[in-house]
Amino acid sequence: MKDRYDVLVIGAGPAGSIAAKTAAEKGLDVLLIEKRQEIGDPVRCAEGVSKEYLKKHVEIDKRWICADLNASYIYAPDGTKIEMAEEISGGEVGYVLERKVFDRALAEQAANAGAEVRVKTRATGLIIEDGSVKGARLMHLGKTYDVRAGIVIGADGVESKVGRWAGIDTSLKPIDMETCAQYLIAGENIDQHHCEFYIGNEIAPGGYIWIFPKGEGKANVGIGVLGSKTGKFKPRPVDYLNKFMEKKFPDARIVEMVFGGVPVSGSIEKTSTNGLMLIGDAARQSDPITGGGILNAMDAGKLAGEAAYEAISAGDVSLQKLEEVYEKPWRTTLGHDIDMSLIVKNCFINLSDEDLNSLAYSLKDVKFERMSLLDLLQALFKANKKLLWDLRVLFKDAAKEVVKNKM
Amino acid sequence: MSIKINRYKCGYCGACVGVCPKGAIELVETWVEVDESTCVACGICDRICPVGAIEVMK
Numbered sequence: 001m002k003d004r005y006d007v008l009v010i011g012a013g014p015a016g017s018i019a020a021k022t023a024a025e026k027g028l029d030v031l032l033i034e035k036r037q038e039i040g041d042p043v044r045c046a047e048g049v050s051k052e053y054l055k056k057h058v059e060i061d062k063r064w065i066c067a068d069l070n071a072s073y074i075y076a077p078d079g080t081k082i083e084m085a086e087e088i089s090g091g092e093v094g095y096v097l098e099r100k101v102f103d104r105a106l107a108e109q110a111a112n113a114g115a116e117v118r119v120k121t122r123a124t125g126l127i128i129e130d131g132s133v134k135g136a137r138l139m140h141l142g143k144t145y146d147v148r149a150g151i152v153i154g155a156d157g158v159e160s161k162v163g164r165w166a167g168i169d170t171s172l173k174p175i176d177m178e179t180c181a182q183y184l185i186a187g188e189n190i191d192q193h194h195c196e197f198y199i200g201n202e203i204a205p206g207g208y209i210w211i212f213p214k215g216e217g218k219a220n221v222g223i224g225v226l227g228s229k230t231g232k233f234k235p236r237p238v239d240y241l242n243k244f245m246e247k248k249f250p251d252a253r254i255v256e257m258v259f260g261g262v263p264v265s266g267s268i269e270k271t272s273t274n275g276l277m278l279i280g281d282a283a284r285q286s287d288p289i290t291g292g293g294i295l296n297a298m299d300a301g302k303l304a305g306e307a308a309y310e311a312i313s314a315g316d317v318s319l320q321k322l323e324e325v326y327e328k329p330w331r332t333t334l335g336h337d338i339d340m341s342l343i344v345k346n347c348f349i350n351l352s353d354e355d356l357n358s359l360a361y362s363l364k365d366v367k368f369e370r371m372s373l374l375d376l377l378q379a380l381f382k383a384n385k386k387l388l389w390d391l392r393v394l395f396k397d398a399a400k401e402v403v404k405n406k407m
Numbered sequence: 408m409s410i411k412i413n414r415y416k417c418g419y420c421g422a423c424v425g426v427c428p429k430g431a432i433e434l435v436e437t438w439v440e441v442d443e444s445t446c447v448a449c450g451i452c453d454r455i456c457p458v459g460a461i462e463v464m465k
Contacts, residue, residue: 044420122435177455180422232454257418
């Protein structure tokens, strides 16, 4: 480990590894650190991703694909099933990843691009001089190292400290976080070509239960509950999950347990400061509806890697510059999407089971030709006029999409 | 005032760290540390914990 780099990336998840790889490919001198001794482990993820978006970032490698999905079923509280088949999204629903392998592969790509990778290396604080982040204090095997960098990228996940150290308040309210538990189950011979979602205030208040096939008959069965709807005197995610397991898979063998907190806050006010950018879960960039974070993290990682190059080349790593090269690009792309999702989330968490049932009932025979916002809105309009009013903001967006498609 | 984390129950997911308004909690590798001088025992971490591994000590 040297005492100076162009870019220091803290955290080797998908966001950090893509940022490190992108910056290294541009010729920057990059250090990527991971506090754990094994990259990708322990997993804190349901591991589902959209195929199309994943392909934008990496070449698909069978070593980290566990299942290839061609349909997803959503179950309303009364059991009404909405089926979204392959043709909906142009023949591509999603993959279920093996994050332990996937995350390592991404870190290896960063290393191959020239980044130095250090595991079991944790940031314990930032070096801040003249109001600008100039590096970080690291700890590796009990020894501390001061490492200076032109730019620090905080990719340190839901438990991020980097932003807070730099004065950016990234703390989330319970209503802004899904609290999750998941079992990897075996012995149930789960169908490997579709995933399932179960919604309802009884089974998963403010969230949902998912079943994602994980290869060889196994599956990730997990739950997210909105933080504001759980707590000391209420059941916890693990309690809801056990209840579901008893009913649905009483004989399943649990071969792995996973816990996690997923930000569902929508875009936060600030994700950069002088000499510093935050990306991925550290920047609360996961999707408020699905809780999916991998692809947004990779998008943000790429933007931040490019931004680091631009800022360092220009000799200007000030907040003002980073707003131009990082904040603005991410907010107008994935930021816009997560804010739209937030509107839908805020509307959905207030629906009763009856509302959800009636909604599902009106959607169940809709032939989704493509999973576009406009199709969904049309279906919703027929289903529930009140809901439509709550979601009116989305219309502007849908209208824009139509205009764009026509042009 | 502080919190007690049952490390035999904790799944070291870091959800508590994300919601702590004071930044008093840290997920270090596979265990959670609390800075007792910063913690105000507000209990938000207890509320978010997926397994209920946190006890607030008033």
